[in-house]
Amino acid sequence: MELLIFLILFPLLIAGLLAVIQAEHVRRAVVISGAVLVGIASLVALAFSVTSQAVFYSVPVNNIGILVFIGDILISGYIIFVSLKARQYVVTGITVIQLILLCAVEYLALTNHAHIPELFSDQLSGIMSAIIGVIGGLICVYALGYMREYHAEHPDRPDTRPRFFGIMFLFLSAMFGIIFSNNLLWLFFFWEITTLCSYLLIRYPNTDEAIKNAFRALLFNLIGGACIPIAFLVILLTGESELIGLHELVSAGPGLALIPAGLIAVAGLAKSAQFPFSSWLVGAMVAPTPVSALLHSSTMVKAGVYIIARFAPVFEGELIGILIALIGGITFLAASAIAISQSNAKKVLAYSTIANLGLIVACCGVGTAEGLWAAILLIIFHAIAKSLLFLSVGTVEHQIHSRNIEDMSGLVTKMPRITMMILIGIAGMFLAPFGMLISKWASLHAFVESVPPFGILLVIIIAYGSGITAFFWAKWMGKLIAVGEPQQKDESHIPGSEKSILYILSALTIVVCFGFPVISWYLIEPWLLTMYQSVTELISLSNIEIMFMMLFLVLIMPFSLARFTRSATRVPRYLCGIPESETMVFTGSCGIKREIELSNYYLDTIFCEKRISRISVGIGIFLIVLILNIIIVGGGL
Amino acid sequence: MNPFLAAALFIILAPVVGVLITGLDRILTARMQGRVGPPVLQPWYDIRKLFQKKQVAVWGAQSFFIFCYLIFIIFTGALFFAGGDILLVIFAFTLGHVFLVLGAYVSYSPYAHIGAERELIQLMAVEPMIIIVAIGLYQVNDSFLVGDMINHPGLPILLLPGVFLGFIYILTFKLRKSPFDLATSHHAHQELVKGSTTEFSGFTLGMIELAHIYELVVMLGFIWLFFGNNLFLSAVAIVVIMVLEILVDNCTSRVRWQDAITSAWFVTLVAGAGNIFALSIM
């Protein structure tokens, strides 16, 4: 499987090229051709994974393990350098600890040499690679137009676009590394690269706030990341050195794998921004929008849930799994609740991302085949719909110069197409019959039967969370379509590359809704079969038919729109009889002219951001400490 | 019964049943107030009249969303009575409501806007309880299919008393009855005029009324599920609960949204969630 090597190394090559190219049109050509090639290659990887069983691949280079170790040291060295320079001594301290642990691991690994294939690929890797390759590629192309506008808008910020695009592609390379690594030492190496890249991307605006938030992201991811070398130590000290292979470890069963899996899952929780680690993701919103889209829809955070999903079979019915699921559930509930009180579109997206990742983590934590099925579908749907939302909000931001949802009032008349795409994205996030319906349905089915009574606890959490999500998404939708006075239609300033990417992503959102049974039959179910040996029917044909019926209904409905817009006589709004002029101004008492101004409910007396996050960070810390305690006690026994 | 036949029967018969229930509701309300009240078919006359009126609208798109609302409420009911997956029924139901809310938002009218926001608050207040009803019924029947639930030989309510209570509580929201008629009310002269329906008229308003009637039948159908295959008991329960709802409607005043949502969530947690949690331990 040279394809795997290609997917890891080719983006790296592009990254190197982009870092040195200064001319904009050359960069454009390189980014587009690179993204297209990566996308095609990742789809080929997906196609291969359909037809074949898991493929293992040993890299035919001697002592490559040493190279990876040197890479680790270089990354740590760089982090120590920047953190010392910025006087972020906590970051330095954790990196040093991590490095010491890693040296111990390396020493042990070298002394008892295990021969395991470094790379592998199965259906889950195939799905992930398609998500990273296609969506990541699209985001990189989108960034071309966006970053030009970004620098036109912020002339004060240093224009280091060559480096920026280089890091974007480096990120893709590292993500491919994560999903194709079988050797956990390799996985950790790529894991650290994504952490470093996210730091560099978040601090791109180079403002004080950006630097502060970048270090916070670095800190939280390093705290999580430090658990991974500990897991290696546990593996190497207690078990066979072969267990350093991902596949070998998972098939070893909970007896041997549970403790390392629990530790690695903690790293996954940090990366996927679960409470108590969630604040790094919200802070990361200072970065340019393509970065947010890349980190929070398809890559960075998905690496976290990917690794938890990998170990999900180990967690089935185990207390550690239940605790991880609870962290996910509480994150889902709390982050959704906070999203209600936010008027900044990107923050709403950030919190809803955290919430959805929470749901995925909860599904993985229960560890049943059904739960995992729901989790993988969620990963797919969320990646597409969320990247669409991030990118379209970015486009809107450049047009109306605001991220505030209140300023998007009546956007449907100003930018009908972009609004349509935001609506599709939002519908994809919470409404039947789009993706989330299937996932919510599946996760409820999964929880209700698993590990009583904890399963029911998760069900209750989802029941509340689903009402909350409906609230904040629907009010945003309402804002977009509520038209005070029609504005001049003006979509011509939007760069063509941005528009076409948004079209592709909207189409994907809908296509995946129709295609999910195919994905399930040919990719997810075979994979689950290898993991669980036997899998019961996950979704009945009649339910798929009903979902399709709803989907068709929703899609044909807009054709009736023209009929309704023609038939009605237009009258002004009812304002208790006070005549209203064309310009939303009405005559109030004593003849004073007043303007109509409507804004949404944010209910911040109940859904106060500070209070909710404080409480849930507390619960999160408690649960994480509980997990670590169980691991320590479990190790001691 | 054949699911398609059941769905077709629902689409045809639900308006008849719903109109009769709503008509009786109006008569009973009038009697409670010492009045005679309208003819029993009055809701039907109202809808037919609305269909005869000319359309006026702030924006034409308003009616489009209401059309979607009606279609999806009918779809929900058809799916329910055809014996489909109860979770899908609930999600389709939510989708229908979101369309109603969007229709209210479109006009950018102050009254409709606040009505829409409150409609969403109501949606958020009842959603947890409805999902818990589905889960509770699953625990008893070991199936998510409505078709299996109505064939349950025993009385699920005996195992689900808390869930049933919680459901009755949120039924008041769903039937748009006082004290939880925040978004729009059957009665005139409220602080929001007609709330979310303020800007609708004629045919569009007729569609809303019709959708409400379908909705009523679906909600009463949920009560049926608590009594398994015991048709007599479920009919009695439906009558008793409707009378109770009308009584509450007539002797309470509207509450603030804060009280509405916190009380609904509290009842859901204590009665509903407590009940299904206990069931899963046993």
Place this chain on the structure above:
Amino acid sequence: MSYLQKSPWIIHYDASSCNGCDIEVLACLTPLYDVERFGILNTGNPKHADIFVITGGVNEINREVVKNIYEQMPHPKVVVAVGICACSGGVFKECYNISGGVATVIPVDVYVPGCAARPESIIDGIVQALKILEQKRIALKTTVEGTA
């Protein structure tokens, strides 16, 4: 009898009445008269209403309001002027701020005189209005069909 006549919904507006007629309009809703027997509802929203019941003479400030409410009602619609002030301006006719009866602003279909108008006569006026409403509906239908 068409459905329109079985379900007349009303909007009541007090132009500048002494409140005498308003009380009588509300009296129609009470158990003694209970106009809901005839399907009559007080909607409080012109977009839902079929019959515009207006009390009091129109003054210079609320001329526009009356016009606006009338315009927001969907066809077919009728206007019932209740009380002598609404019919002609009544004792306030010569006041500096009164423009006169409702007919000075919008077309009135039924006049219900009285000071204050009695509930019986108000109900009678509305029943009269129902016939006009029906005629207007038929007229509207034929014009629509004629143009189609």
